[in-house]
Structure formats: structure tokens, C-alpha cells
Amino acid sequence: MRKLLYLAACLCLAGAVAWRSSAATMPLANPDDGTVEDGVFKSEYFNLSYPLPPGWIAGLAGPGPSTSGYYVLGSFVPAGELTGTILIAAQDIFFAAKPIDDVMAMTDEFGRTAAKVGGMKIDRPPSAVRIAGRRFGRVDFSGVGLFRSTWTTKIRCHFVSFNLTAGSRALLATLALSLNRLGPADDEETARVDPVCVGGYADAEHLLRKVDPAAVVPAFVPIPVRIVVGGDGSVEHVHVIRATSGQRDSIERALGQWKLKPDEIDGRRTEIETGLVIKFTPTGAVHYLPGNRTAPEAESE
């Protein structure tokens, strides 16, 4: 009997270790992992679902992520005649060319840019609106027979934008109303807790252990990398946003071994998400550049 109990305890312990290892290595979702199923766009990373307007389908696929952390999450069109389009995009705040991290500042910037385009009319100046429980910056504009509306919100270190284009004001209004159906990716009873966004966290002040990736050509190309750091300071997830396969492998292998000072909020250790840019030189050296610093997350509720 004692031997049986001993064996059961060993098996339980082995199972616990295996579960922990598996949980630590289970890949986390990335910003460009969204899917369309049964007429609904879903993104696990952004915890977002968007039922497409009736009769709308996925259009041509967009490009992969850019070196500045810009993603085309989805492009949608009506199934028949083209009367409008919906483009969902995301910009990683850590890597944007301009270090803006406030939704209204981003919306104002877009409004200013649009106003300078000859023949473009701002129909609705940049304004803050609340839709589906989220704070958005909205600006409507039109010109040459096209009516457009850009809605921007901040989710998990990214500006996510819904860019609506229509050949008529009536259709544009319909598309805008469709955003009321935005919701979480999964119906969850408990609120999901995402890592806290902290720009520039992987710096000398916080790095406890660093392993340099082996340099892989091409040199000089900025490689944006997003990492999720666990409560114990281990790197739980490495997302090399854009690189060659050789560079990606090298960086994932190295950064997966990094250790950082755990972050604490109200005395509790918490997961954080941060970004950095890596450049290899022709001599094989590795240069690290911090991503844009960000203000505390305050937009989602």
C-alpha cells in the first residue's frame, strides 16, 4: 500500500512538472493571429471579436507585419458588388515612427494629415466616442466620391484601427453602426488579465541575464521584437515581428534565455509586455535599441 501511495505521488509530481513545462512553452497568441469564422473576425491577442456586416466576406489578404510593427489584421468587402471596404489594422506602439501613445493624440494626428490632402473634407473632426464599452478616437472625412471613417482604440500596446470606406454616406453610417457589435474574443465569465505594457523595459536597469543572439545577415536591418516577461522575470514569449527565418531562430533561442527584474504593481508581481529593436552588424555585433516608452494603459475601460 505504501508503495502504491509513493508511486501515485511520483506520478502526480511528474504530471505537475510536465503541465508547468507545457504551460510555459505553449505559444501565446500574436497580433496577426486573427481569424474569420462564420462571418466573425476574432483575435485572441487583442481579445476582440467583430461580426462582419451581413453579406460581407474577407477580401484580399494584406501584407505581413512591417519593420515598424504595423499589421493588416483583416480586409473585408461585400460578397457582391464592391460598395465599400473595412480595413482593420494595428500599430505596435513600441515601434511606431512617431512615439504617440494616446488614442486622441493619434486620432488628432490623422485628422491633421487628412485635412492637408487637397480635396479632402473633414466631415466629423477628431472626437472621443465610446462604443461597445471601448474608448475610440473617431474622425470622418470624404473626397472624390468616397466617404470614410477611421476609429482608433488602444489595446495591449497597439493602436487598433477600423477604417471604413463607402461609396455613400448611408453605407458608411451602416458600417459605423456595425462596430456596436464589437466584443471579446471569447465569452468569459472572468475578465482576462493581459500583460502590462511597459515600453523600453528590456534595458540595462532591468536586465539580469542577457544572451546575445548569433548575428545573421542581412546586417543593419532593424528587427522589431516583442517579449512577454512573466512574474518571475523569465521571458515567456518571444515574438520576432519581422526577420528572415535564420534571424528569427537565432533571436528566439537567445531571448528565451533572458531574465529580467520582475515588475510589481501594488506589491504583486505581474506579467509585462515590452519591445526592443535588434540590429546585427557586419562584424557580428548585436545592437539593441529600446522600443518607444509608453504611458500607463488607461484606455480599455
Add this chain to the structure above:
Amino acid sequence: MSRDRSGYSALLASFAFAVAAFALSGPASAQQDPGVRGGPPGAGGSLPNLITCGVNPGCGQAFFTAAQVFFTSVFSVTGGIDDGAALGVTNGGPGLGPRFNLNQCAGCHAQPAAGGTSPRVNPQVAIATLHGANNVVPPFITKNGPVREARFVLNPDGTPDGQVHELYVISGRSDAPGCDIEQENFPAAIAANNVIYRIPTPTFGLGLVEGISDLNLVTAFNSNQALKSQLGVSGHFNINPDDGTITRFGWKAQEKSLLMFSGQAYLVEMGVTNELFPNKRDNETTPSCQFNVLPEDMTIFGTQDPVSPPTGSTASDFSTGIVNFSTFMRLSAPPTPVTSASAVRGSVVFNNIGCQACHVTQQQTAVNGLAFLNSSSNCPPTPAGSSASCEVTLNPYSDFAVHNMGYGLADRVTQGVANGQEFRTAPLWGIGQRIFFLHDGRTTDLVQAILDHASPQSEANAVINNYDLLPPQSKQDLLDFLRSL
């Protein structure tokens, strides 16, 4: 009262014809490419205000003129055949082959003037058998098709190739006795889907492009990020692997400078070795096809003007061919646009639907000025109080970055950090007088060229959707605007 039967019959015939024409016609075209803009060439001359040289104030213009003559000269294997005489241009000298695409820079770069792009009649057909050469014209070269170079995507062992494989060999030419190499097997490459094509890029205004500082390129690229983010557009620059600076010439922005472009083209397109590329591509394998001392284009060592009679530009006479070529391009003026009411409306359409996200209208050269312009004599600017304006504003309609153009335009060749789906934003200045479009010259129809921007994974999809949503007149205005450039 009698009827005028002849008039009645004519009226009836006209009516019948109109009915028949209406019945047989398809839907009326909503918009049409107006076609190549007629009239005199809008390009081909020199920049105004070229540098003056003290006692020789016309030195800049003289160098341009002499360099232009060199650009139009015709080359042969040993220099003994003067094919230029029939064309009214000079004998360029030796160096052609052993493999080549054509024997004259201006033969490919011809439309609408020397320095341009592919002409309407392809000179690559006639040269295949010129002077007894044994070549067979490849299937992708036709009399009324674009001038093309061919690149193989993969090597026989499956590793990436991407290099130019010249169309022709000098075997059989009267000035290549004993040379017996074979043409590339293009039918096999085509059957294996292993060949892609490129057409010549126009060279007008490239000195100004070369003079845009990296900082100004980046500034212009970043200035419309908000606009790009609404349209699915991103892009990035191609870079020099040696020093990390931005490269900007060629279909994938793979070339760093006009001199490098000249040297590379001189060797690869015509076979002429030079001081940047001093070895023949077939040097070791085809000794029977080597006829000249190398490099065939070299700096003159003597003190007496080597050109007889002198061209009027000592700088040109003593410079190498590649310096002459690059100087011709550097000193050339950008194309001059024309205007019309429709083109003005079309420019508004161009900006509204998002074409300008990549085809950025304006760029600026470096603040230090351009050494070959007279207006730069006061540059760099003196401290406060200087009124010298050293930056030159140009309108190339390009950000000179590379963008993902999707499956439809992919050529599967990587150059620098531009992958097989990425291409440099083609400058649109001068497009009004171009015949063939896109990197391989696949269409002569601007409407088709616009629509070909859209395919899976292309950054242009949203902008092309905006184009599709336009009313017909706005589309026509856009086409008229493009043909005005």
C-alpha cells in the same frame, strides 16, 4: 414631290450601321488610358543651371552633351565595327560580349528620348543575328514587346540565383572569330518557370534623386505614416549591406549610386569590363571569346586629349565610359509634366484615394546642395544671414522605399533586403510618355497596370479598392493626370 432616293438610302445605311455597331459593341468603357502622350519628348535635356568652371563657364553643359553622345554610342566586340554610323551616333569602341542584351545604352533606354525606357520597336530582335551571330530570339522578346533582361530565379542545384542571364552570345559574329559559346537555354528555363523579366528603368532626373539625403528620404517616408496606417501600407528602405545607408536605384532599389549602376549595367547588359567590374562574367570558361585587354573601359593615363576630334569637354574625354554614363544621368533634367483641367482634377483623386502613400509627390535633396549645380556655389549655407537655398525640391512621385506588391507581381528574386514580393515604388514622373509598365513590361495599358497593384498580400489592396469605388469620371481624371506627368 419626288423623294431624294440617294439621300434617303444614305440615311438608312447610316442608321443601319449605327444599330449594328450598337448591337455588336460591349458595354461602353467607363475609363480608358489616353495612351502615350504625344508631342515632343518631355525629357532628355540637361538640368538648368549646371555648374560653371570659371574660365570655362559652359563646362557642365559641355560634359552633359559629350556624355550624352557616349550614352548613345554603339559597341562591338573589338571596336572595329562601327554600327553607330548607320544610326547617326558614334562608335563606342570594344568590349561587347561574350554575352550581352544589347550593344547600346540608348537602345534600351530610348523612350521618349535617350535616357528613357523601352522603345516601341524592340531592338533586341535585330541584334540577335547582327554580323552573323548565331542567336535565336527568345520567346519573351518580340518586335513590338518591351526590351527585357532575363533573370533566373534558381540555380540548377536549387539555391537562389537572381542574376541576369544575357540573351545573346557573340558566337558567329564576324568580329568574334573562333568564339563558340552557346546561348542560355531559355525555353528550358521558361518550361521550369525559372525565369523572370525586367525592363529598363528611365534615367531622367536621377542626379537629383541621388542627391536626396537619407535623412530627407526617411523624413518624407515618416511624414505620411498616419495616412499609410489607414490604408494598409507600410514599406521599408533597401539598404547597402556594407554601410547600412539607403540604396535607391533599380526595380528593387538595390543600387547605391549612379556610378555603380553604370558599371554594373555596362558589364551585365553589354559585357564591357570597367573599373568597377574589371572581369568578364565568362572569363575563365570561354577564353576563345576574350579579345581585348581588360578592363575594356579604363581611365586615360596620358595628357593628350584621347578623343579626336575633342568633344569640347575635357572632363568627358578623359573620363571612363562609366563616369560618362553616370554623368549623363546625373546632369539630366527630370521629365516636364503638362497640365489640363482633367489632370488637375486627377491629381486630387490621386491624393485622395491614397496613391501618394507610396508615390510621394515631393522630395528634397540634401541641405548641403549638389556639387554639379551652380546654385550650390554658396553651399553649405553660411551662418545666419545667408540667403542661399541649397536644397532642391523635386517631384518624382516615389518614396524610393520597397513595398510588398503581393503574389501577382512577385518575381521571387531577393535583392538586398527586398524580398521576392517587394519592389521599389516606381517614380511616376515621365510616365505620361512611357509605353510599357510594371517591372516586366507586362502591359501597355495604365488601367491594367493600376489593377495589377492588387493581389493577395499586396500593400496596395486598399488603395486599389478605393480606385474601384470611384465614379467613372474620377477614374478618367486620374488616368489623365498620370499621362500628364
